[in-house]
Amino acid sequence: MFRASLPRFAAPGFWQKTNQEFQRQAKFAINLEGLTITTIPQPLLDFEDPQTSTWMKIMTDQTVGGFSTAHITQKEADPATSSPAHILFHGNISTKLPHDRPDVMKTGYAAFRNRDRGRTLFGELFWSVEPYSYLALRVKSDGRKYFVNIQTDSIVESDIHQHKLLTKNHKGAASPNSPAQWETVLIRLHDFVRTNQGFITEPQSEMLRQKVKSFGIGLIDREPGPFELAISAMWATNLNDRGQIDGRTGWLEGDQGSALLSENTVEKMAQRAEERRNMPEKKESFTERMADIGRAQRRENTS
Template sequence: MFVPSVRRCAPGFWRNTTSELKRATKFALNLEGLHLPLTPYPIFDFANPETITTLKTMTDQSVGGFSTAELTQRPADASSNIPAHILFRGNISTKLPANRPDINRTGYAAWRNQDRGRTLWGDLMWNVDTYMYLALRVKSDGRKYFVNVQTDSIVESDIHQHRLYTKHHKGAEGPEDPGQWETVWIKLHEFVRTNHGVVTEPQSEMLRQKVKSFGIGLIDRQAGPFELGIAAMWATNLNERGQVDGRTGWEDGDQGSARLGEVTSEKLAQKEEEKRNMPVEKKSFRERVPHFGKVGTQDRSGVR
């Protein structure tokens, strides 16, 4: 007598497989209708002078070092096209503390936000899960700064870091170049998990739904003064071309600029009106996300 193959499967196999297929289908349908926010999500806007009161500085003085750091508020200067900003400045010293043989390295300074407090549902945190970039409006002296992001990790001392690369910093065009203000975009998925400045393995993606703090640190261990201006920090899906450009494909989202103060509701409404007047071209899920489901597959040649 013929026995269907289903009876030779492990108990619960088809029940589990069916539930997995349902979850995969639900995920595909949700991704098909994915809508990324186009308006920026403010993290710090230093046009508000009260924002600086929510921050704190940290240096190697906590272990007996001699580096210094301070944050000061600077007003906008329309005549020089200078935005309102905070100035992170001080002096790095690599001198080791006396009578502390356990300390063999100093020379760092940083700032971050203070703990944001609690609600009935737990600690206050940022949720940047629907955003692709962390953007910063800065004026740098060209030193080796890192952007630091701390999440609600199992290991509390874990920090996700990314180098703050600038193109128009002081000295970029020669010794007399004073530098200029610029906007820097950092892809959130490119942050690297570290612990006490050392890259940790295995790596894990940042828990973007629960961010406890944002900040900037200077860890180049080069003795001397430093100065970094920061006007704003925000999460966004718009890159430097004003487009939505991410890992799941891209679609034209031309808003004219990805800067915090220039993406207005009027511009977004105008763009939506233009889209409504354009012929609708419906793309399938496979066309929008061509690589979905292909990770780990094997072709006929046996090459992964």
């Protein structure tokens, strides 16, 4: 049922490989007096489907006369190395300035994002990630300083919400010659910073999560040389890297304490409900008690 609602580029390949990770959590829902925390993840970009890579738009400093290059190459799954089908965002960064453009003072960047989703009779198509706390990415990185970019239907079209892609198992992380490993990176949607032309904008404003136009990744460290980043999928979720609901949701009584969803959360919520049922009735304040006394005295005087 859920898969049928996906856009054409989100093929079932993503679910075939990651359902085992999410299926256990998706069977549970947390209800607190009408409040529901979504536990089923929402696929955004499934790069196991070769069609998804054809839907990406590549951007480099060549638009202003620079010399950086970038490519997206589709890679097949490799069971021998437990590598999923994915895309490889790769190329070479150059900080060389164009000779015929004295107005260009800085080069050395490359990025990609999805193209616009199109329109329907009801208007432009967007993603809504409002019910979610995290953006999750399955990546294998060379360790360079990548940024994750989210563009919404903002009043200022060039506004981009950005966050660093912080990896722990990138190339050279364990030792100078250690290879990169696949890992899942989770970024709090609340932690994205609104920028414009690479500069942080003030005052900051909350991301318009109901109308997301694009997701992408950019490399703007301006370090000359080759780069290589593998990405198999992006999705929105409320589950952290331990398969747990994160407690800092900002909702009333949403402090689940990162409890294991399948083992502790339902039990904790039932225990809290029982505690609320056993709580004594709310005690009246001094002002409320005095008001009751005054009403009683007035009744006595009129009787």
